[in-house]
Amino acid sequence: MNDKNDIKISVRNLVEFVLRSGDLDTSFRSTSRAVEGTRAHQKVQKSKGENYEAEVMLRHSFKYRGFVFKIEGRADGIIKEAIGSNVKNDENLALGSHTSLICIDEIKSTMKSLEAIDENYNEVHWAQAKCYAYIYSLQNGLKNIDVQLTYFHLETEAVKNIKKNISFVELEEFFHNILDKYIVWANFTSKWSNIRNNTAKDLVFPFDNYRTGQRDLAILVYRTIRDKKKLFAQAPTGIGKTISTLFPTVKALGEGHTTKIFYLTAKTITRQVAEEAFIKMRQKGLKFKSLTLIAKDKICFKEESRCDPEYCEYAKGHFNRVNDALLDILNNEDEFSRNVIEKYSRKHNVCPFEFSLDLAIWADCVICDFNYVFDPRVYLRRFFEFNSNDYTFLIDEAHNLVDRSREMFSATLYKKPFLELKKIFKDKEPKIEKALDKINSYMLKIKKLCKEEHFYIQKEMPNDICYLLNSLMADSEEFLATKQGNEGHKELLELFFDCLAYVRISELYDDKYVTYIEKNNKDVKLKMFCLDPSYLLREAAKRGKSAVFFSATLSPIEYFKEILGGDMEDNSVLLPSPFDKRNLCIMIAGNISTRYKDRENSYNEVVDYIKASTTEKQGNYIVFFPSYKYMNEVYERFLEKYPGINLVIQANIMTEEEREEYLNKFHNNPKETLIGFAVMGGIFSEGVDLKGERLSGAVVVGVGLPKICLERNIIKNYFNEKNNMGFNYAYLYPGMNKVLQASGRVIRTEKDKGLVLLIDDRFTYKSYKRIFPKSWGYNIHVSSENQIRTLLMSFWRNRK
Template identity: 30%
Template sequence: MSEGEYRVAVRALCDFTAREGDLDHRFTPAPSAREGIAGHALVAGRRGEGYEAELPLSGRFAGLVVGGRADGYDPAANRLEEVKTHRGDLSRMAANQRALHWAQVRVYGALLCAERGLEGVTLALVYLEITTGRETLLTERASAAELTAFFEAQCRRFLAWAGQEGEHRLRRDAALRELAFPHAAFRPGQRELAEGVYKAAATGRCLLTQAPTGIGKTLGTLFPMLAAMPRRGLDRLAFLTMKTPGRRLALDTLAVLGAGVTPAAGEAPSERRPPPLRVLELVARDKACEHPDKACHGEACPLAAGFYDRLPAARQAAVARGWLDRESLREVALAHRVCPYYLGQELARWCDVAVGDVNHWFDHHAMLHGLARANDWRLGLLVDEAHNLVERARGMYSAELDQGRLNRLRRSAPPALAGPLGRLARQWQQLVRDSGPAEEGDGQRPDYCLLDGVPKGMSGALQRAVAAITDYLGEHPEGGSAELQELLFEALAFCQLAEQFGEHSLCDLTRRGRGRAVLGLRNLVPADFLAPRFAAAHCAVLFSATLSPGHYHRDLLGLPADSVWQAVASPFAAEQLEVRVRGDISTRLRDRERSTAPIVAELAGQYHRRPGHYLAFFSSFAYLEMVLARFRERHPDVPVWAQTRGMQEAERDAFLGRFRPAGRGIGFAVLGGAFAEGIDLPGDRLIGAFIATLGLPPADPFNEVLKARLETRFGQGDDYAYRIPGLIKVVQAAGRVIRGPEDRGTVVLMDDRFARREVRTRLPEWWRLG
């Protein structure tokens, strides 16, 4: 592409120019990406010899380069096809959605006629219902002149925006070439981290970097990646987090790096020019929705009515502002009377940096991944607290069906759904009967049963129920209960994963009482799903204070073979942290009653030797409550407070609020919970931690199956299923104590297994165990 040209995909061009009217999201569950690919292949397979599938086409108009892949062309019939998969009744499709599809095929038609010198072509929209495989064909004949006029009209509508975007890219890249580190010097270890990140961006590789808490990992990763954007031709940067606090920290850092623009000559410091870097915070739909009691269509929600008609002005105002955190985006959206959530979805196409949850790149329907693929972006990926990605990804690619939900729903379901829901209920009953022998002696079936695979009869009944519910909700958009929609979500997710079932997952049945079984598809090895996501990024940096050993994350996350491992040395000295091991205490389940007294004595002794704030971590709420009751009985003078099951955000804030400077007391918490990582209590707000567990997952049937499966695949069953995940939690919890170079503190590890060599070698090298 020559200098001065702007490249745009056909889909992006039409999304920009051909959408109008209401936002309409009446419940019409879309096929998965895998189902869409399979549907396109099915249509192509039905066509005759010589049919050209996935036909690359491109053309130019006034400095605009438009390209993409048409779904199929039949030279014999001179017919160009745009294939769209759908589920349920096609008549539910909104008129403006159909208009968008016609715009896409017309643009492809113009490109085809120009490339092959055709005088005209038959255009076809092929709608494939994925459940039945039935095609609906809509056609029109168009001349090359008509299509060229249409194509040029779309391009003219886009050209002003393209020119603006081109200028923004030049201004952005110029600013990033001059980007300076915002502090006088790097913290110890921060420069090494930054150099590793820049090399990953320069070589287009994946980097696993373990860097200790307190060196400024957010700045140490964002700064070099932003500096690499103009030099390595990166189009976008995604900073992905596991929790909201990480998102806030990234935004604060970006405010310093990208949006803190130096005033121009003669400009008052309080005045701000448009920032060279567009930053977008991606917020979950339920958090961004202004009218949660209304459906997402123009007849119900005022912010959906005329959404696409008001979108151009809102989009222009948003990119002019540039800084689009949750509050700023909401302000722009409401000023233009459009939905904040869907405005954010639109702006994901035009921002430079997106800050959001990891699901936006890694899950089944990840928006950023879809945009990157559709627009051929060179995207840099930063993943914060990456030690959590294994478990998060397992959750993304797992699904459950709840028999109890189905039974409740059948009592109130509309008559039109009685048949398909009844057949599904009978499949449930048959599955429970056939799922295994009763345990000897008690006359009861086991609570947990591992199945050989996805029950075939259940899959068929689910597919039929999905089709029936989808049709019903299409005809009665206001008549579906929340429970009916939840059942549909469950069934769709389960069906999609069932199509991809393999050695990376298992299928199990858990009985929770009569009529209350749960059928699960549970991912064990997310690598098979995540490997294509890493391959789609130009470069990826996964960082955390606990990413050791590197092979554990490489294997389970499916990282490329040429991925680089980096361990940044800790800037902290052993003298800052007293680490003691109580090898005389066992926290195993069978020993917990007798462990209570020595644990209470240890907590009280350390507290009285050095009064201040401490955190005490336990393996479960039951264990926590047992020790807490004994401690209160023996030491009523020591202030204590405890994490409880299902704490709300205000309660969590109150728990942390007790850790005031110069205060005293012990907070009791669960290892791996909300207070074991991601919290910052510097100085004397926290001077020590007690960890009364090795953090090992329970040796239950599920984890034993996981261990066996990981042993077969990687030869590391016990380590990968138990020891490594447990010790990651331990090190994360201990990492709450030393947060800066002036901090001093104590960590007491209470379990005899901490004295074992295979455990000690996986603890931080700078710790001096006593």
Template identity: 30%
Template sequence: MSGVYRVAVRALCDFTAREGDLDHRFTPAPSAREGIEGHTLVASRRGADYLAEMPLSGVFESLTVTGRADGFDPTRNRLEEVKTHRGSLERMADNQRALHWAQVKVYGALLCAECHLEQVTLTLVYLDITSGKETLLSQDASAAELQAFFATQCQRFLAWAEQEANHRQRRDSSLQTLRFPHATFRPGQRELAEDVYKATSTGRCLLAQAPTGIGKTIATLFPMLSAMPRQQLDRIAFLTMKTPGRRLALDALATLRAGRDDERKPLRVLELVAREKACEYPDRACHGESCPLAAGFYDRLPAARQAAVEQAWLDRDALREVALAHDVCPYYLGQELARWADVIVGDVNHWFDSHALLHGLAQANDWRTGVLVDEAHNLVERARGMYSAELDQQRFSRLRRAAPKVLSRPLGRLARQWQAVMKEAALEEEGEPGKPAYRLLAMLPDKLVTAAQQLGAAITDHLGEHPEDASLELQEVLFEALAFCRLAEHFGEHSLCDLTRFGRGRAVLGLRNLIPADFLAPRFKAAHASVLFSATLTPAHYYRDLLGLPANTVWREVASPFTAPQLEVHIRRDISTRFRDRTASIEPIVEVLAQQYQGRPGHYLAFFSSFAYLEAVLARFRQAHPAVPAFSQTRGMPEAERDAFLTRFEPGGKGIGFAVLGGAFAEGVDLPGDRLIGAFIATLGLPPFNDFNEALKTRLTARFGQGDDYTYRIPGMIKVVQAAGRVIRGLEDEGVVVLMDDRFAQASVRALLPSWWSLENPNP
């Protein structure tokens, strides 16, 4: 296929000219702002006729290459490419140096062609931003040899560009005739699919509340894929909160790729996996001298990349197989293929985190992206975590005892600021044994933040000169300080600062995000269309406000295929689970559990607000009813024990599993049929009443006027509905949910329960 393709010089060289090892040893790098200032400084040192930011372009066959050369000195006939750095240049990875030379050579070819030069001096200008010292590396080159180099790079890229254009054409042609993979839609699926298609076609954001069991995953992927060619989407990102969600998405995509006509769709699917799970050699450093899959990575990348796109289906196992067949790192091969896949399945942080891979690629390449967010009710808390940070006093104190001498002064300065903050917060001697002391701070402690910034700069400068000192602990302290200071620059009404003392010499300064909307709004704006879906997205204004959704966001509730007779819902108004009533509630709760079990033996889950409450009820239940099988979630339960807990829910089995609301068994657990026939919920799931949540309530009241609901009631009821949703998983399921607290009968609480539930009998 022939056509006209455009590529920037940096992107061209990044694709064609890297060579040698993958090298991810820590290298202190200038910030973007420092880089801009460095380029300006170099230009200011040149003569009056120096041409900075010189636009250049050229054409090779059907490829147009464009860019801006950093500077050209016509008097010396010298073309410069400026790169800022910290510390020793010898530390710079060879693949970076190869990329830099390739860039200046391409610019040289464009310059010679445009200005009719027969030769030019190419110079790499390395500016140490700490000292201001310039290191110049130069070579003379003829126009002929530069044109030959340019042609080679263009040929490599053009072959790939034409291949990608062919793939895009075949993909879009195939998706225009995409059919739903099943003979019929499940109840509610067609309605959800139509809403997703409309949102994608109009470039809007959709909040879709749809019950569990209707097949939401395939009902969202199918319409967005169908709209992909018509809306000229470049990529679809299917984002999940947990690993099981990725598996469901991949299963749905496998079904859609297979199609109903046995003709596999030319659709590239990539699963992004966390680095620690993808690493083949977790005990080795990520560079060619340590890891065999990093050695020669860029030399083998082109063949591995080609094999991967031909494979097309790249879940974790398939990607690993391709990577190991070419002796390259699976994780970094996946990062590369994120540029070339059609559908990327991964965690929500890949779009919404401050350093999100997919968002960064979309911005750099001007992608039109469709974003699907599964279990979206979790996004509020996940995003708060993404934009929060901590400084741990103990970590800095430990480093102070073993750090290089040059860091003793900035570490001492930070230690003094810690003591000043502790004294001002009156936390120096406060705190019961085993119980942390807590204070909300009225404002960010600027002097401590400044000390952390100065320490970060000192560590960065030291490691630039002494890379051999880059211990894991030193790097962790640096990253912690940098992350905190970056967020401190954006501190405002969306966040607060707190201090927690865990004992002498151990305090944690927290910068807590309260309203992720201010950080997430640009991410939603960057997507062509976003669809957030879950079984619990009520009320819509809660998510609109806290996530910063666009003003034209549409909310839809898909009618439940389940009917009230399938689920008995009882409210026990005679029980209070308030903290002051916990002891008195144990006996009646035990009685409710026993009565329901004896009336209909089978498998149940009983949810409580805390492990302490759970353990108290469990102990009394076992004492009163030793014949009833009872088993329990435990604190810090390992994955193997969690699996064993769920394995007990066999078809036809009996027993009561005790669990914590909001924990591992309260959502994302699928126990259809008689594997689970009922749930007891002995809590409203309200977050604890404490200083932090009261401050959150005040802040949300000021911003949205709904502090109490947004802080306590709505988050609590989301957990309740999710836990209750474990009972009815399919159209044939039947079961019971017992809500044990008088507050469940309040109109404001009942309004947050699913509309298809019947609450006619408040007391069973």
């Protein structure tokens, strides 16, 4: 349980928050230096003797001015006796007349001349080191201690040490002074927590009644959070899974079982549903601060999302103004939507994206994409530096996390960019050209491994490529930092981060990975491919204390529980549909094969079955296909055979406006029949909420199996070896998930009525039917147009 007067914060976050000032700079120089800084730390630490203890965790819990502060951090190094440097080319500056047997070492990397760095160079550097020194001195009864800043020059690798001997009294005074500056924020947190928790405890369910299954889900979610567990829940459309997960989590937070909610999803539409759920709860009296994180490229005010103080007026002096902006918005708003964030960002002239990241610290719920918690390259490190957080993760549409996580944990390189950049830099940047040439030659060498095949697969990671990539990155840094606008700069910058991603992912490589090489026209593809993301997802979930994975289509649940990192003791539940099963007419046309080899012979029959399904009731319908080619072939034939019917078809690439225009054609009370053509697994088969008369039925053509390809076959072979379920894991389960999602567009409320026609003989197989929802138990097999019409005539007559 967490008391409202408990303040938990890291040393670094505390110091940087209180003392920050100046410009926001995420230019290449700044970004690359952060990467190099890690290497610098490791290099300095390894150069020290046996008396040097690296990465020492320090924690301090204490009462101060009415609060219980819990402060923790990781000191770069603790030296257990007075030492001289053993690093070449070092320069030492000792300040103070006393020497301690204990020294706190804080390492900082720099490109600034070491001669220009003195004891007054950076207040924040000293502050961080002093905080560690205070905690260590307090816990070990020291009257004085050495505090050292170690500056490592990234280019020359020279080291400069600046050391001070500081008394415990002085450190305590400094530490309390830092806390005094933070008290205004602590007071806000305490006051707000009190208001929030009281309203959360008093909050009643924001609807008149619970739907069937809704209360059961809410109880399971609450218990999962209370017991710090994981839950996997299939919650069919209509249960109201968003409010059924958020409401009990808010109640649990009010009672101190969790401190922050992360509502994670893959789609914008589901984020909007979460926002609407909070609006509903606020209407019932809840005081709760929720933030929707918008991608940097979308929320940036500038034409190019480049945080360079020379380019962007919002970046220049950002840190001088951002704390005032935070106090302003926190005191006046509870919903941090995109519009609200933009309003306050313009008012205070701060970067809206960085402002929203700061707001996330103070928000009670952060609504964001999966990658902010799970992606090893971009997850929010400011929250997850230590795995001791009482956070709750609510993972909506969790079925999407399987393939998303595979990509998060994988990394790909292509030969072509290295060759093209090599030509650009020839005779201009010899170091970069040479590094690019070595990688291009490497890619040519591994291409030969494919021999007559178009691909080559190996279980081992090719370690030698990482050395070449690191060399290229090192040789590119100066050009990228100083020659923006030069030919090849943009392309090299993109390649730099591709290389960086590859090197970082290589650190995760284990027996759940393979490396494959693929010949792709004149190009070569090298990929470290994560086949089974379960372990990495399990580890990522430990960044919080509880997690709820839920979706309308999480079947078979044993598969999703395994692949999403569930443990034996984790709970799982399949909730029944809350709707009257008689309102959905499920038909199976098992006399047609839509397999790739049979598709050409199926087009005309599919056309007639679509027509038969849409004749008995004037309304709106969507037909879902396994591919664009199949869809276009049927569309052309339908248009020719039945020219009088209003049709709309999904394009391969559609803007937001075009998507909206497509959906707006589905009127609530249509005056004529409309048939939409769409692709299974596409933008209109998930997250689309066409209630009432906006959709009367769906025709699903095919079982949705992913196209046979190298990666799917690699997955199949891996799981065949592991559990003899390769085809199911690689093809069947992902395919049927698309079918269930597409079919789920039809019945959205208890008043909706509609049909689903499944066209494919495989829908009659036991292996496919066992994935059907229980509400589909009354499916009817049809084998002719007349049978479909007769059945639907009776269905629609009885549903009036």
